[in-house]
Amino acid sequence: MTSYLYDGTFAGLLTVLALVREGGEETTSIGTAPPAQAGLFAATVRVEADAEDAERLLDEIGRRMSPATAAHLYHAFLSETEGAEMLLHHYLRLGWQEGRCLDSLLSHPSVLPVHRLAHRVRFEAHRLKGFVRFREVREGFYYAPLEPDYRVLTLMAPHFADRFHDQDWVIHDVRRNRAIVHGARRKGWEEVALELTGSPVTGGREEWFQSLWRRYFDRLAIAERHNPRLQQGKVPLKYRRYLVEF
Amino acid sequence: MDLEERLGILAENAKYDVSCASSGSRREGRDGIGNAASCGICHSWTSDGRCVSLLKILLTNACIYDCSYCINRRSNDVPRAALTPEEVAELTIGFYRRNYIEGLFLSTGVVRGPDHTMELLIRAARLLRETHRFNGYIHLKLVPGADPLLVEQAGRYADRVSMNIELPTRESLKLLAPDKNRDAIVGPMRTVSGLITRSREERRVSRKAPLFAPAGQSTQLIVGATPESDLQIIRLAEGFYNRLAMKRVYYSAFIPVGDSRHLPALPGPPLLREHRLYQADWLLRYYGFAAHEVLDEARPDLDLAVDPKCGWALRHLHLFPVEVNRAAYEVLLRVPGIGVRSAKRIVRARRQQHLSFDDLAKLGVVLKRARFFLTARGKRLETLDLGESVLRALLTAPAPRPKARQLSLFDGVGGDESVSVLTGEL
Numbered sequence: 001m002t003s004y005l006y007d008g009t010f011a012g013l014l015t016v017l018a019l020v021r022e023g024g025e026e027t028t029s030i031g032t033a034p035p036a037q038a039g040l041f042a043a044t045v046r047v048e049a050d051a052e053d054a055e056r057l058l059d060e061i062g063r064r065m066s067p068a069t070a071a072h073l074y075h076a077f078l079s080e081t082e083g084a085e086m087l088l089h090h091y092l093r094l095g096w097q098e099g100r101c102l103d104s105l106l107s108h109p110s111v112l113p114v115h116r117l118a119h120r121v122r123f124e125a126h127r128l129k130g131f132v133r134f135r136e137v138r139e140g141f142y143y144a145p146l147e148p149d150y151r152v153l154t155l156m157a158p159h160f161a162d163r164f165h166d167q168d169w170v171i172h173d174v175r176r177n178r179a180i181v182h183g184a185r186r187k188g189w190e191e192v193a194l195e196l197t198g199s200p201v202t203g204g205r206e207e208w209f210q211s212l213w214r215r216y217f218d219r220l221a222i223a224e225r226h227n228p229r230l231q232q233g234k235v236p237l238k239y240r241r242y243l244v245e246f
Numbered sequence: 247m248d249l250e251e252r253l254g255i256l257a258e259n260a261k262y263d264v265s266c267a268s269s270g271s272r273r274e275g276r277d278g279i280g281n282a283a284s285c286g287i288c289h290s291w292t293s294d295g296r297c298v299s300l301l302k303i304l305l306t307n308a309c310i311y312d313c314s315y316c317i318n319r320r321s322n323d324v325p326r327a328a329l330t331p332e333e334v335a336e337l338t339i340g341f342y343r344r345n346y347i348e349g350l351f352l353s354t355g356v357v358r359g360p361d362h363t364m365e366l367l368i369r370a371a372r373l374l375r376e377t378h379r380f381n382g383y384i385h386l387k388l389v390p391g392a393d394p395l396l397v398e399q400a401g402r403y404a405d406r407v408s409m410n411i412e413l414p415t416r417e418s419l420k421l422l423a424p425d426k427n428r429d430a431i432v433g434p435m436r437t438v439s440g441l442i443t444r445s446r447e448e449r450r451v452s453r454k455a456p457l458f459a460p461a462g463q464s465t466q467l468i469v470g471a472t473p474e475s476d477l478q479i480i481r482l483a484e485g486f487y488n489r490l491a492m493k494r495v496y497y498s499a500f501i502p503v504g505d506s507r508h509l510p511a512l513p514g515p516p517l518l519r520e521h522r523l524y525q526a527d528w529l530l531r532y533y534g535f536a537a538h539e540v541l542d543e544a545r546p547d548l549d550l551a552v553d554p555k556c557g558w559a560l561r562h563l564h565l566f567p568v569e570v571n572r573a574a575y576e577v578l579l580r581v582p583g584i585g586v587r588s589a590k591r592i593v594r595a596r597r598q599q600h601l602s603f604d605d606l607a608k609l610g611v612v613l614k615r616a617r618f619f620l621t622a623r624g625k626r627l628e629t630l631d632l633g634e635s636v637l638r639a640l641l642t643a644p645a646p647r648p649k650a651r652q653l654s655l656f657d658g659v660g661g662d663e664s665v666s667v668l669t670g671e672l
Contacts, residue, residue, distance in 0.1 A: 101597075101598055104594050104595060104597055104598045105595070105598050105599070106591055106594065106595040106608070106609050107595060107599070107601075107604075107605040107608035107609055112608055126285075126287075129283075129287050130287045130288050130289040130290070130299075130345075131289070131290075132345045133344060133345060133346065134343065134344045134345050135344070136343075136344070142343065142344070144345070159283070160345075162274060162281050163279075163280055163281045164279065164280075164343070166278075166279055167279075167343065209340050209341070209344060211250065212249070212250055212253055212337070212340075212341075213341060213344075213346050215250050215253060215254050215257075216253055216254070216257045216301070216303075217290065217292065217298065219254050219257040219258045219261070220257055220258075220261050220292045220296075220298060220302070221261075221292040221293045221294045221296075222261055222262070222294050222296075222501065223294075224501045224514060224515050225294035225295070225296070225499075225501075225515065225517065226293060226294055227293070227294050227295040228293055228295075229295075230291075230294075230295025231291045231292065231293050231294070231295045233295075234288075234291040234295065234297065235290060235291050243290065244344075244346070245290055245346075
């Protein structure tokens with residue numbers, strides 16, 4: 001009967017998962033804060049993230065199950081859903097028994113919820129690859145704000161780093177105050193904490209491109225096929241705030 | 247006219263080209279700007295629900311032809327505008343850097359002659375690729391009657407090339423587009439198809455061999471402007487897929503943009519028919535169906551009430567139900583309501599377990615239609631053998647929607663009789 005606390009990083013979670021695999025004690029909860037209602041006989045253990053342990057665990061998961069399993073773990077973790085850590089714990093525990101077959105047990109109660117979470121995260125990351133709108137705030141420097149449901153920035157970064165590798169850009173998760181910062185000359189990106197203190201100032205050239213795009217977008221719809229319900233399914237209102245054309 | 251105004255006009259007149267695909271090409275952003283994602287990315291959706299992934303635009307909407315279905319026909323009194331290849335390239339890069347688009351879809355009206363027009367299109371594409379070192383997606387329209395050498399050049403710069411067949415038969419084309427002739431369209435399609443095959447073979451030998459339209463070619467035809475049956479259209483599409491290795495055939499419900507005496511007066515664009523044609527098209531490309539299975543001379547038009555696969559299954563009830571734990575992948579694909587994704591998940595999951603209907607639901611298989619055509623662990627959900635007519639009625643019945651009603655605070659307090667009948671507490 002043990003509750004585990006970790007620091008909220010993926011490495012931290014992996015360290016806990018490696019620990020509970022070795023220890024025989026029953027795990028009652030894994031989280032970043034102590035459970036609201038602790039069990040009478042439950043001990044609380046605070047686990048420090050250990051990069052080596054985490055690396056070793058991921059490596060073994062890749063070998064015993066498959067690299068896809070490791071990806072599912074990471075993506076479901078990014079959903080930040082309450083209780084996701086325990087789902088991953090059950091998923092992995094089944095994985096040690098089933099090995100390579102784990103991800104084929106599509107309707108298993110330990111597998112299905114993890115697949116669902118991971119899928120939702122991947123879907124949002126893919127969708128947002130289209131919905132990012134950069135604003136040129138200074139000559140050659142581009143800024144794009146977002147408010148994703150999940151922590152998808154790191155999943156999107158490689159795509160944009162490849163596409164706009166000659167460009168300085170920032171993709172900002174306004175809700176979580178995190179950002180991907182990419183430098184053209186340093187040839188790389190990193191995730192940093194970033195808080196917005198004022199609204200970014202855009203120049204005349206930027207305004208010009210935005211108004212061109214709006215004009216273009218408005219002219220593109222065919223009136224005879226008007227179908228706003230379909231449009232709303234594809235571009236949910238929650239994303240429209242930062243879309244230039246809406 | 248300033249650029250914004252011209253952009254408006256040229257976008258307005260390009261929007262009837264349906265193609266928006268940005269998929270099928272993979273290019274990494276090594277030097278220069280941009281890359282191409284093989285899965286394609288949509289960037290927005292307009293209020294008609296169509297996706298925007300490319301900057302779809304005409305170089306000019308002036309045209310020497312007079313096709314009655316087309317908004318840009320010579321005799322139509324609309325404002326004309328043109329962009330230079332330089333302007334197109336600048337716009338594309340500006341939009342691309344802001345992540346508005348995946349790339350460029352460049353089409354045009356025909357000015358002076360096919361060759362001259364084709365050269366302008368190629369110039370824009372070359373500017374993008376060579377001067378701006380643009381690695382994103384480019385879709386170029388081929389101009390009917392253009393020199394084969396120009397066609398070849400276009401494919402070197404573009405990811406996809408396309409030429410619209412416009413109308414399913416030679417006769418219709420002659421009636422509505424007197425200046426175009428079918429051979430001038432199908433000829434270049436053959437050229438392109440040959441060049442694509444050759445380039446693929448060369449690339450198999452050497453990775454350095456030049457690419458030619460790596461995302462293939464597509465075409466488009468108008469549905470409902472002329473009296474052709476769905477059978478004729480689907481057969482034509484099948485020919486394109488099988489003989490010309492076409493990537494996509496697009497269908498566009500006819501929207502009257504002119505009043506020619508040759509054009510029918512429709513109450514609205516035949517959107518449902520268009521939808522059914524797309525479904526039939528998918529059956530050809532992903533589900534292993536042949537055109538003659540979907541439609542035949544006895545019923546040359548698609549049933550608007552049920553989708554084509556359902557229609558096929560209703561005509562072949564003796565093949566059903568199939569056992570979900572044993573049926574081959576190809577057979578599962580033919581079950582109404584089961585798509586490629588579901589069939590793959592079923593095949594994967596059943597290696598580990600014997601599937602029941604509950605499991606199917608958990609896999610995300612939609613059972614609304616499939617339930618009538620499947621058994622799981624030997625059991626059916628529907629105990630009766632329903633005949634074709636009953637099944638058809640069940641399949642076309644509108645989904646029951648619980649009627650929303652304002653609840654009253656005091657309802658049900660005094661004992662609802664229907665509840666007590668069920669529980670027996672009378």
